[in-house]
Amino acid sequence: MxxxxxxxxxxxxxxxxxxxxxxxxxxxxxxxxxxLSLLLIFxxxxxxxxxxxxxxxxxxxxxxxxxxxxxxxxxxxxxxFIAEMLAxxxxxVSLFYALILTGDAVLSTWLILRFVGEPITxxxxxELVAWLLLSVVLSNALASLAAAVVSxxxxxxxxxxxxxxxxxxxxxxxxIITPLILSWxxxxxxxxxxxxxxxxxxxxxxxxxxxxxxYLAFSLLTEYSLFSLLLTYLTFPFLLWAALRFEVCGLAxxxxxxxAIAIYYAFNGHFINNxxxxxxxxxxxITVQLYLAFMVAPxxxxxxxxxxxxxxxxxxxxxxxxxxxxxxxxxVGKSITxxxxxxxxxxxxxxxxxxxxxxxxxxxxxxxxxPDDIELTQRVTDALLSGEKDAARFTKRYLHKxxxxxxxxxxxxxxxxxxxxxxxxxxxxxDNTERVQAEEMLRDSExxxxxxxxxxxxxxxxxxxxxxxxxxxxxxxxxxxxxTEGELxxxxxxxxTFPEDRESTFSLFRRLALQEIRTFMQEKRFIRKDGAxxxxxxxxxxxxxxxxxxxxxxxVIQDITERKQAEQKLKEYSEHLEEMVEAxxxxxxxxxxxxxxxxxxxxxxxxxxxxxxxxxxPLSVINSAVYYLKLVxxxxxxxxxxxxxxxxxxxxxxxxxxxxxxxxxRLGSVDRESVNILGLVKRVLERFPxxxxxxxxxxxxxxxxxxxxxxxxxxxxxxxxxxNAYQAMREGGGLTISAHQQMQMVAIIVKDSGxxxxxxxxxxxxxxxxxxxxxGIGLGLAVSKKLVExxxxxxxxxxxPGRGSTFMVYLPVDDR
Amino acid sequence: xxxxxxxxxxxxDSPSMATSLVDILDIKGFEVYAAQSGAEALEILREHAVDIxxxxxxxxxxxxxxxYREARKIYPNLTTFLMTAYAADGIIQQGMAExxxxxxxxxxxxxxxxxxFSVTMGFITKxx
Numbered sequence: 001m002x003x004x005x006x007x008x009x010x011x012x013x014x015x016x017x018x019x020x021x022x023x024x025x026x027x028x029x030x031x032x033x034x035x036l037s038l039l040l041i042f043x044x045x046x047x048x049x050x051x052x053x054x055x056x057x058x059x060x061x062x063x064x065x066x067x068x069x070x071x072x073x074x075x076x077x078x079x080x081f082i083a084e085m086l087a088x089x090x091x092x093v094s095l096f097y098a099l100i101l102t103g104d105a106v107l108s109t110w111l112i113l114r115f116v117g118e119p120i121t122x123x124x125x126x127e128l129v130a131w132l133l134l135s136v137v138l139s140n141a142l143a144s145l146a147a148a149v150v151s152x153x154x155x156x157x158x159x160x161x162x163x164x165x166x167x168x169x170x171x172x173x174x175x176i177i178t179p180l181i182l183s184w185x186x187x188x189x190x191x192x193x194x195x196x197x198x199x200x201x202x203x204x205x206x207x208x209x210x211x212x213x214x215y216l217a218f219s220l221l222t223e224y225s226l227f228s229l230l231l232t233y234l235t236f237p238f239l240l241w242a243a244l245r246f247e248v249c250g251l252a253x254x255x256x257x258x259x260a261i262a263i264y265y266a267f268n269g270h271f272i273n274n275x276x277x278x279x280x281x282x283x284x285x286i287t288v289q290l291y292l293a294f295m296v297a298p299x300x301x302x303x304x305x306x307x308x309x310x311x312x313x314x315x316x317x318x319x320x321x322x323x324x325x326x327x328x329x330x331x332v333g334k335s336i337t338x339x340x341x342x343x344x345x346x347x348x349x350x351x352x353x354x355x356x357x358x359x360x361x362x363x364x365x366x367x368x369x370x371p372d373d374i375e376l377t378q379r380v381t382d383a384l385l386s387g388e389k390d391a392a393r394f395t396k397r398y399l400h401k402x403x404x405x406x407x408x409x410x411x412x413x414x415x416x417x418x419x420x421x422x423x424x425x426x427x428x429x430x431d432n433t434e435r436v437q438a439e440e441m442l443r444d445s446e447x448x449x450x451x452x453x454x455x456x457x458x459x460x461x462x463x464x465x466x467x468x469x470x471x472x473x474x475x476x477x478x479x480x481x482x483x484t485e486g487e488l489x490x491x492x493x494x495x496x497t498f499p500e501d502r503e504s505t506f507s508l509f510r511r512l513a514l515q516e517i518r519t520f521m522q523e524k525r526f527i528r529k530d531g532a533x534x535x536x537x538x539x540x541x542x543x544x545x546x547x548x549x550x551x552x553x554x555x556v557i558q559d560i561t562e563r564k565q566a567e568q569k570l571k572e573y574s575e576h577l578e579e580m581v582e583a584x585x586x587x588x589x590x591x592x593x594x595x596x597x598x599x600x601x602x603x604x605x606x607x608x609x610x611x612x613x614x615x616x617x618p619l620s621v622i623n624s625a626v627y628y629l630k631l632v633x634x635x636x637x638x639x640x641x642x643x644x645x646x647x648x649x650x651x652x653x654x655x656x657x658x659x660x661x662x663x664x665x666r667l668g669s670v671d672r673e674s675v676n677i678l679g680l681v682k683r684v685l686e687r688f689p690x691x692x693x694x695x696x697x698x699x700x701x702x703x704x705x706x707x708x709x710x711x712x713x714x715x716x717x718x719x720x721x722x723x724n725a726y727q728a729m730r731e732g733g734g735l736t737i738s739a740h741q742q743m744q745m746v747a748i749i750v751k752d753s754g755x756x757x758x759x760x761x762x763x764x765x766x767x768x769x770x771x772x773x774x775x776g777i778g779l780g781l782a783v784s785k786k787l788v789e790x791x792x793x794x795x796x797x798x799x800x801p802g803r804g805s806t807f808m809v810y811l812p813v814d815d816r
Numbered sequence: 817x818x819x820x821x822x823x824x825x826x827x828x829d830s831p832s833m834a835t836s837l838v839d840i841l842d843i844k845g846f847e848v849y850a851a852q853s854g855a856e857a858l859e860i861l862r863e864h865a866v867d868i869x870x871x872x873x874x875x876x877x878x879x880x881x882x883x884y885r886e887a888r889k890i891y892p893n894l895t896t897f898l899m900t901a902y903a904a905d906g907i908i909q910q911g912m913a914e915x916x917x918x919x920x921x922x923x924x925x926x927x928x929x930x931x932x933f934s935v936t937m938g939f940i941t942k943x944x
Contacts, residue, residue, distance in 0.1 A: 616901035617830055620922035624836035627926040631843050651923060 019065075023072050026060040027079040034083035037173070040267060049285045050263060050292070051169040053080065055177025057105035058135060062112070062120065063185055069109075077102040096150040104143035104170070108135035121186035122179050122248040123307040128300065131178065140171050168289035175296055176259050180252035187249065203246060210238040210254055211261070218265040236295055243303035247310070251303040255296045262288055333408070333429035337365065339385075339422050352408075352431050354401035370397030370405060384414045385422055395432060407436040459557030461493075465513045465542060465550030468493035468506075480536065480559050482529035493555070498525030498533055505538075512542045513550040523560065535564035597767060601782075604768055608661035608779075615658055623651050660779045663716065664768065670790050674706045674814045675714060677739050677748060684718040693732035694725075700739050707746050708814035709791040717784040717795075721750045721807050724780065728754025728805065745793065745810040756801035765797060822937050823847035823864065827857040827871035827883065828899070837870070837924075844930060854878035854886070861890050868936060869896040873908060873919075881911035888915075895936055899924060 030053055037048045057076055064072045077098050084094030111134035112120060120127040148163035217231040235258060242254040266288040327334050333349030345360045353360065353368055366374055373396040380392045391413035398406040412427040453460050459477030463470050473488045481488065481496060497505050501524040508520045521539040528534055537558040543551045573580075626647045633640065678700050690696045707714075725735050733753035740747055757765065757772075764770045766785040771778030788795045792812045799805035824846050828834040831852055838850045849864060851857035854877045860866070869887055873880040884896045896915070898908060901922040908919055917936075920929065 613902045616922040617833065620899075620901065620924055621830060621832040621836060623923035624833065624840060624926060628836050628840050628843075631840060655923060 023075045027075045031079045038087035051173040052177040054170045055174045058108050059181035061109045093154045100143050100146045108139040122183045128304040136171050136174050172289050172292050176255045183248035214261040239299040243299045247307040248303045335427045337425040373397050407432040461555045463553040496526050534561045612658040612661040664779045664783045670710045675711045688719050696735045706814045707811040709811050713787045720780045720784050725752035748809045751806040753804040757799040822867040824868045825849045825866045827851045829875045854883040873900040
């Protein structure tokens with residue numbers, strides 16, 4: 001009932017041949033050994049003294065491929081049946097015996113596979129025990145039971161004896177043959193070391209001595225003595241030798257030799273019991289069987305133990321070797337530090353720290369640790385020893401022999417013994433120096449970046465490449481825009497941009513992201529939080545990742561508002577420059593003219609003062625002289641009197657001119673007081689009464705405030721104006737004097753209906769030495785203007801030639 | 817009559833001025849002396865009793881006020897008038913404070929001067 005896949009492989013010609021040969025070989029060996037064994041049958045039970053085929057059967061099944069086993073079992077069953085038949089055993093008995101033997105082998109196999117698993121090689125005590133108990137004892141016992149029933153029923157043999165004999169012969173056969181076959185089958189897997197020739201010589205010596213000793217022992221049995229009996233047991237040390245030195249292979253071989261010799265002598269009546277007790281052949285068989293069982297069983301135990309031990313040692317050695325290799329040749333530093341402080345380090349650690357192995361062992365760990373990290377290391381060690389942690393990983397600094405710092409990524413754990421005492425620390429140290437230095441450099445460069453970014457006096461910002469949203473801004477930029485950092489991170493570069501500049505910024509930023517340009521610089525406007533528009537020079541760069549995607553836009557924003565404002569002003573200035581130059585030129589010309597006038601006035605003042613005074617003396621003399629002449633000539637002719645009067649009149653005129661000059665020259669002290677306009681006007685009109693042809697009218701409101709001025713100077717001013725008016729109206733006319741308040745001033749208006757003033761004369765009207773009169777030196781209005789101004793007022797004029805003139809004197813209201 | 821009339825000393829560095837005044841005052845019946853400098857005036861004052869001193873302010877050797885001060889040492893109650901062609905200045909102010917009666921601007925109003933003398937004469941006569 002095999003599936004096709006299997007049958008195909010199974011029935012390929014070469015495979016088939018090999019399998020058939022295998023089964024046939026097994027059957028042939030089985031048949032030969034069975035025939036040989038059947039020669040050793042002790043009558044009357046017809047049971048062989050030793051039955052090696054049982055071991056062959058079991059071994060053959062175990063060594064055969066699983067799918068081939070049924071065929072093998074069948075083949076051996078038939079072989080056994082034939083062998084029995086040929087030995088003269090009745091057919092039915094042969095059949096049963098063959099069945100029982102087959103059943104024993106199958107049951108043993110099943111039990112071994114069930115409890116041990118294949119393959120068994122007699123290298124483990126567990127395998128040995130399982131085989132002994134399950135196969136040699138249990139399965140054998142059951143088979144023997146069946147065989148005893150058959151023997152009794154069909155051959156009339158004693159049940160008890162049959163059972164005993166079957167079990168002994170079958171068991172001993174199994175005991176001797178199975179280890180031999182299975183151990184030798186596993187030969188290839190056994191390592192004998194390098195000294196193969198020596199081993200071979202030893203093996204040869206062992207077997208020669210074994211054979212010799214056995215031969216001697218059994219030969220000497222003919223002479224009855226306790227010594228010769230003892231001698232037969234002295235073959236045991238040879239078994240021990242085989243077991244200890246050659247394990248199961250050697251022992252099994254030795255066992256077979258010993259068994260062969262023992263059986264040979266037993267069959268020939270030279271066995272222990274024959275000599276000692278002269279007993280029945282059956283007893284001889286039993287004696288041989290017991291002899292073999294008790295000699296072989298302990299030895300095979302020993303052999304297996306030795307094998308197992310050797311394997312264990314080999315495994316341990318291999319493991320130690322692996323560990324040692326792992327420790328010693330690891331690329332990372334490793335050390336094992338005893339709790340007492342002794343430590344061993346591997347090559348990598350020695351190289352890492354620059355010490356030789358011996359130097360490193362003689363240094364305490366504190367001596368190779370950076371002083372600042374000793375405390376840390378101690379803390380970790382304590383935590384591990386207190387059981388707080390099983391293992392620890394931390395970074396610490398070691399000191400290289402040359403004094404430099406080595407950064408170590410340290411993993412350490414404690415090995416505890418079964419009693420819970422710490423044995424040693426297992427430590428792995430990875431040289432981290434380069435990474436730490438790289439990290440430090442990175443940190444430094446990050447710090448540098450942070451510093452240069454955040455502490456820059458110039459605005460800096462990072463923005464997302466697509467949206468332009470700010471990712472990072474510095475305080476200078478916050479100050480520039482008037483927003484807080486938090487507010488700015490919610491905004492985009494475009495949002496902050498003045499609407500007219502948005503399009504250009506947007507398109508430049510996009511071209512930057514598309515790598516059309518590498519960088520751009522733009523002078524543009526921003527809108528501050530308070531709505532003010534500010535100017536900045538913005539230079540923007542873009543960072544790209546490895547795949548060329550834009551990652552971050554970086555902007556440097558320099559406030560150029562002041563410069564822009566200055567530029568704007570400059571532009572405005574340049575536009576108005578012409579106008580301004582013109583105005584300024586005019587001002588300058590006027591100032592110059594003013595200066596000239598003032599200089600003229602100053603010179604005139606000095607001259608007038610000097611001349612005026614000096615002229616008074618001669619005038620005074622003339623005056624006195626005329627007075628005297630009039631006095632001494634009371635009876636003078638009319639003509640003379642007329643001349644006297646002429647002289648007097650001209651003295652008077654001269655004096656008036658001199659007074660004008662002196663008034664003009666003397667910017668004497670101004671003595672200001674509260675002055676009533678009405679009183680002032682009246683005094684003036686009294687002093688300078690109007691000629692008959694002039695009609696005077698006054699328009700002075702009653703509530704007019706008083707002015708604060710020097711009354712005598714104001715009388716002079718008004719008198720001057722009034723006299724001028726009279727002179728302008730020689731043909732007659734009207735003089736109107738009016739006054740009104742205008743802000744903080746009182747305007748006194750003197751209006752005549754005289755000849756008026758031509759426009760070309762208007763400008764020079766108040767200049768000294770200007771006059772339109774035939775008489776007079778032209779100081780009247782100049783003096784008037786000076787006096788009014790000295791009193792905090794001003795004087796204005798308007799005129800229409802032919803229609804008259806109007807003089808307006810403004811004086812400050814007395815508001816004290 | 818003459819002895820009862822006021823005696824006036826006219827001092828002016830201008831001889832014409834002094835002479836014309838002396839002539840006028842002489843005709844008007846005053847006893848008149850004339851000097852053309854302060855020193856000359858003081859000499860006259862020491863030799864003659866004078867009721868009124870009429871002096872120019874600005875003169876070469878000493879000014880009118882200084883002359884007044886010297887004259888008062890001789891006549892403590894001497895009535896003094898100043899004549900000046902110049903504006904009122906500090907010297908004149910000082911003189912007025914020290915007892916000079918008045919200042920007359922040149923050219924002199926002779927009628928006003930005579931009136932002034934008449935009034936003064938009344939004072940002096942009464943005092944006498």
